[in-house]
Amino acid sequence: MDKEQVAEILLEIGILLELKGENPFKTRAYAGAARTIETLHEPLAKIVAENRLGELKGIGEALQQKITELVTTGRLDYHEKLKASVPAGLMAMLEVPGLGPKKIIVLRRELGVESVEALEQACREGRVAGLERFGEKTQSNILDGIARRRAYATQHLYADALRVAEPMLEDLRRHPDVIRCSAAGSLRRNREVIGDIDFLASSKKPAEVIAHFTSQPAVISIIARGDTKASVLLEGGIQSDLRVVSDTEYPFALLYFTGSKEHNIAMRQRAIERGLRLNEYGLFRSTEETRDPALMVECRTEEEVFAGLGLHFVPPELREDAGEFTAAEKEELPRLIEWGDLKGSLHNHSTWSDGRQTLEEIASSMDELGLAYWAVTDHSKSSFQANGLEAARLRQQIREIREINQRLASEGVDFRLLTGTEVDILKDGKLDFTDEVLSELDVVVASIHQRLAETEAETTTRLIRAAQNPYVHALGHLSGRLLLAREPYKFDAHAVIDACAAAGTWIEFNAAPERCDMDWRLWPYAKSKGVKCVINCDAHRLDHVGYLRLGAGLASKGWLTRADVINTLPLPALMRELARKRQPPGRS
């Protein structure tokens, strides 16, 4: 059993224990262990075999025993018994807003409710309102929550959330009573999938700002509204929260509402270790509960709060309690990749396969945007659904691209189109073009589009063989996932990364919002192995060039710097790297 599966089971144990009314700290211990396991950069089986589980943070004797059982036997007796003792419907009930473990336990004990459907029925019949500490309002809120879940997704793509959030943020900034404001939460941390959109503002008149926020045209309904905080439901079904604080409190509140939760817990523990107390109102020279301004460590910005805890500034996208504290103590936080560092995209489509724009249209638009190069990598023939090219059409396309480039050169334009293909990785890892055809192209990206349901071993072998082909520059959208729609195919990502490291093959960060693939969690490992990244738009339309910005944001979450990303290179250096990949080993 691999680490993803182990982590999933540990997380589930935590939730099941919660539903049994267990000590919440026990639940957290399982969730923490799941995170630790998931972010390991070496095979879990190796750690188990070498008896090193106990060295991991948050894994004590009980969890060592359970994880070992999972890894060695593929199952866990404790988990199976626990799961059998909790009705499956309770897990779904936990997702209804306003319902937590305590209320679910009461509903089950008093009314025998064990599923969302039974809960809905019980609310309709008015049986829920009669329970102790429930009431009419709770009952109707539960019904609303169930209906809302049905009508709207509770998770949204980063790009979709950003599109809604940016105009709202601009609107808040223009409000006369707003001093400072920012997005917070998962949006500010550049997560690929967002739950709700969090905003934070500072003001001397919080009520005015809250009133303005809740009366915006995009607001469908107000979920909650207090003096300093409001939650609304926006068109399209995204929930948005605004918190308003004083300007003195703003840096502390921004830190707090940006999270992550795990990062915040570690920050507070750091404060306690230094005899301080950190909350959303301040950093206090006391471990007692206080808001005494005299005890406050004065901080105007987040930077100063970090400094107060002996840390360099941690960029929001790194605040996942995934190594940022160690790096921030030693001043080893990297300067992360930025949008403006990118000089072009090496995986894109045109009307020759399933893209919308012609080569001419692409060349003139990308030149206008100030990019240096743009590879046209249309699909190969096996992707017939995407009008993939066979060798003859590809060679015709190469001629057309050369003509365009000659014209650009004669006009003194610095921009160049690059020839290329997104070649299909077929069964057994063979490619859809011969090496001879591939050798004629500037850029070769190899991706899987068919036979997604093979076994982990088969898919891993396919990807490794493709990575080993000397004409392949990069593997495209490594996992095949479509966020919120399709799971990744099963494969051993670490084994594929190792193979890329050995072959000098790059891995794409596919910046299409529904892909964000390879996942940011794997990049620190790839980087440690020396594997380079290419941030690609996988553009099918001109406006997909904007994905470069999303890509840089997500890649920075993987701790990548300019030096780690190939398409930060200017054209001559890029061409050298593209050629170098194809030289036999020892001649570089």
Next chain:
DNA sequence: GCCGTTTTCGGCCCGACTGTTTTCAGTCG
């Protein structure tokens, strides 16, 4: 469940808001 120079038990991040109460438990982030 984990953890430890305030250590082997008794802590574990912390506060706003809601809806239920009439002082607070539960949920949420």
